[in-house]
Amino acid sequence: MRLTSEEADWLAGSAGKAHQLAMRLLVAAGEATGASTFVPIEFAHINSCHYSGQLSVDFAEYLLAEGATLAVPTHTNASLIDQHCPDLRPMERFTTEVAGAQRLMEIYEELGCSAMWSCAPYQEHAGRPEFGQQIVGSESNAVSFFNSALGARTNKYGDMLDISAAVVGRVPLSGLHTDAGRLATHEVAVELDDAVIDDPMLPHLLGILIGQTVGTSIPVISGMGRVDEDGVKAMAAAAATSGGVEMFHIAGVTPEAPTLHDALGGRPARERTTVDSDALQTVRSQLSARSSGPVDAICLGTPHFSITEFAALQSALDGRPISPTVTMLVTTSRAVLAELQLRGWDTSLTESGVQIVLDTCTYYPPRASGVQGTVMTNSAKWAYYAPGMLDVHVAFGRLADCVESAVRGEVTVAGDWDAL
């Protein structure tokens, strides 16, 4: 890499040991990816604050002890724990993990991060970068959402690289930070009836299918003229889960794809795949091990529930209590909770028996209290990870299906299974 004299000095240790280690990580990353220079960033959303073992704490302690400072506004991804709800992952059972997670939360706040603790930072103003901004993202759905829905520019940065970039305020100029690196190479052509296009399950199933189809390439989806922000979020999460997609275009919808031609940069697609309802059915069967029988828990909010999703939940519940045999957990951010409180919805949801969980997610191990047996979700990401990580049986359905199942205590899926 060609370093400026300032960058070379940092690498030599002029700005302290934390800055130097951050530079070493970033220069190694730049050399590995063939970048020749750094580019300044304006925003970071980091995952290093998520406890992943003693190393994650030791690294953070090192930054703190060596006086690291942040060069850009830096927001925290979800933690392992909900500080407001210690029973979710009790300290007595998971001492090392919970103590580690608590310490990490303290350190990253002390380093100057904004305490967002959310995997969907873009659902609040401060966490929503602007079109064209060079930024750093880490959590896979957020990276894909930043790139795809907002047109902000980031590669997916792993733990320690993300906070290093926030300390240094720059990243190697490569991949999705460049114009050429953002063009689609694959076309996924959606050929579906309007009723299926409007089915809230579609973005989830389509996201999984896209990830399976394109792996880590950049696809453009054609034939899908409308999808709302919650839908784009679901697609981003699902495609990053099954494949590692860091950016996708939806022709006529996302900001860098006014047309199919624009998304592809005028080149023909390297591969073109057609999606029909049979393909979606296959994904649906892969995600759902149960379509009837008792349900023990409902997990919503992967990624963190938005205010519009809460509105849909409110309306589907309509004040009814959920079954006493069911645990219903909805994960969201502090900012969305504040909005719920303003509207008084938190009270009615709590009265119905819904538990609102902050700062964390229910698919991470160790298993959150009440998440056991048969668990229903409307999130393809949750459904994809949970069987392996939590040893539960998953029923996948729409938000409305999850609500009916919660009220009845039985897995309930509306409509003809084969209709989709």
Added chain:
Amino acid sequence: MTTSISGRILHAGSVTAPVLVLDEALSMWGGLDPKTGRILDQQHPQAGMIVAGSIVAMPGSRGSSGTPGVLGESLRNSVGPVGLILTKPDVNLIAGAIVAEALYGCSCPVTLVSSEVLKTLRTGQHVTLGDYDEARREQ
């Protein structure tokens, strides 16, 4: 009988150890137990094998945000690979190796080779990774 391998050095260091050749890229996060060094991913062809003490050679990469932490944690626990041979640069593996060295003094050199070189490697074969510019083969 040791085969001395060099390719592009992604993280410096030198080590001689038996190689463990993986048939597919391993995602460290969820795929490797950093407490035991065992390959946990049940879909992986080498599921159940232990990476501790071996130079792990694998095609491609399946990086995730959790990769640096898991690799670094396995090195901290002395059950991680003692070196990595990759056919595709993986910034997260490099980050894990650099941080484990900076914090704990653990060495895990990372070298990039061609797929052709990877194909010549056999599990159990002794391999040396060092800071050479060209491959040197001893029989």
